[in-house]
Amino acid sequence: MLRGGGAEFTAFDGQEVLWRTSFFGENMNDSTASSDSLAAMPKDADGGDGPSRSSGVDWARFAERVRASSRFVLTSHVRPDCDALGSELAMAGILESLGKEVLICNAFAVPPNLQFIDPQGRMRRLDVDLPAAELARYDALMVLDTSAWAQLGAMGEQIKRFAGVKMVLDHHVSEDDLGAEVFKDVTAEATGRLVIEAADALNVPLTLPIAEPAFMALATDTGWFRFSSTRAGTLRLAARLLDAGVRPDDVYRKLYENDTLGRLRLVGRTLGRAEMELEGRLIHSAIERSDFEAAGAHPSDSEDIINMLLAVGGTKFAVLFVEQPSGGFKISLRSRCDVDCSRLAEQFGGGGHRRAAGALLHEPLPNVRARVLDAVRAALR
Numbered sequence: 001m002l003r004g005g006g007a008e009f010t011a012f013d014g015q016e017v018l019w020r021t022s023f024f025g026e027n028m029n030d031s032t033a034s035s036d037s038l039a040a041m042p043k044d045a046d047g048g049d050g051p052s053r054s055s056g057v058d059w060a061r062f063a064e065r066v067r068a069s070s071r072f073v074l075t076s077h078v079r080p081d082c083d084a085l086g087s088e089l090a091m092a093g094i095l096e097s098l099g100k101e102v103l104i105c106n107a108f109a110v111p112p113n114l115q116f117i118d119p120q121g122r123m124r125r126l127d128v129d130l131p132a133a134e135l136a137r138y139d140a141l142m143v144l145d146t147s148a149w150a151q152l153g154a155m156g157e158q159i160k161r162f163a164g165v166k167m168v169l170d171h172h173v174s175e176d177d178l179g180a181e182v183f184k185d186v187t188a189e190a191t192g193r194l195v196i197e198a199a200d201a202l203n204v205p206l207t208l209p210i211a212e213p214a215f216m217a218l219a220t221d222t223g224w225f226r227f228s229s230t231r232a233g234t235l236r237l238a239a240r241l242l243d244a245g246v247r248p249d250d251v252y253r254k255l256y257e258n259d260t261l262g263r264l265r266l267v268g269r270t271l272g273r274a275e276m277e278l279e280g281r282l283i284h285s286a287i288e289r290s291d292f293e294a295a296g297a298h299p300s301d302s303e304d305i306i307n308m309l310l311a312v313g314g315t316k317f318a319v320l321f322v323e324q325p326s327g328g329f330k331i332s333l334r335s336r337c338d339v340d341c342s343r344l345a346e347q348f349g350g351g352g353h354r355r356a357a358g359a360l361l362h363e364p365l366p367n368v369r370a371r372v373l374d375a376v377r378a379a380l381r
């Protein structure tokens, strides 16, 4: 199971990523926050689209808007994934090659496991690395990979206040009125595609500093080219990025072969005690604080283990109980059937999506396990 984001992963892992950020002091009780970052998943083949054709974006208009401004602020969604970060960095490279001044400013810190994407440390965090008043120096603001206020965190207020040109470049279906001109293609498999189409529209050649983050965006949002959003055109676009010098083996290693031995041992302990019930439809496991210590693992190392449980053939529902550093047990729920995770999570004061949700219970493990599994069994019967 790959880590590192992606459209489907984001949907399944929205809760996971959300909780993960909680270890860094944010969103601890934010389990019902909208993290609707599920990309559109077009079912149809694209009929052999070239890499620079898109059905939703008026690229001539986009290019006109870009040419008319000179100092750009780029921003993206909280609980960032590689499509958010990679699209920002690639767009920064494009705009800079046109002689524009570019600031990347977000309402989040780049998560430790994704910091490799920004070797030059270009990402600024609003109010931490950059006072909000600085934004007034810029004459254009571009929001990438989201169109929802709920996903913008503290940048939302700054976007409302911003006096210059405002643009959105995105591929998500859900959309708020951000008071910006919207350049959107919901058939795009990643915002990273739209960024490359923008480069084409602006006649910017694909150098490695543009191509590499764009490749990370494209590869992760398509689950490394295996989700249903992957089309022939996806691979043609990827081929262009490889022509620009991207090394997929290098990117893959940074993304997915970057775990610690502690993480590996934690995975081993957790999978080793997994239990199945209901003729294999339900699978569950638990991680206690002592497991993190014994494995030498960091609290965030439990991320994504829930999805590994679903790798067993025939499983329809997975539950993972994870003891939190601050106390209590986080419950993660994943569904591969019509049982709605968010409804179950809501029974325990949590929330999330149909296919992925979570809650936090301050009770001993035997109680938590009994209560949650009883509810899940009842829902699965």
Ligand SMILES: [Mn+2]
Residues within 6 Å of the ligand: 039, 083, 084, 145, 171, 189, 190, 191, 221
């Ligand atoms: Mn995306």
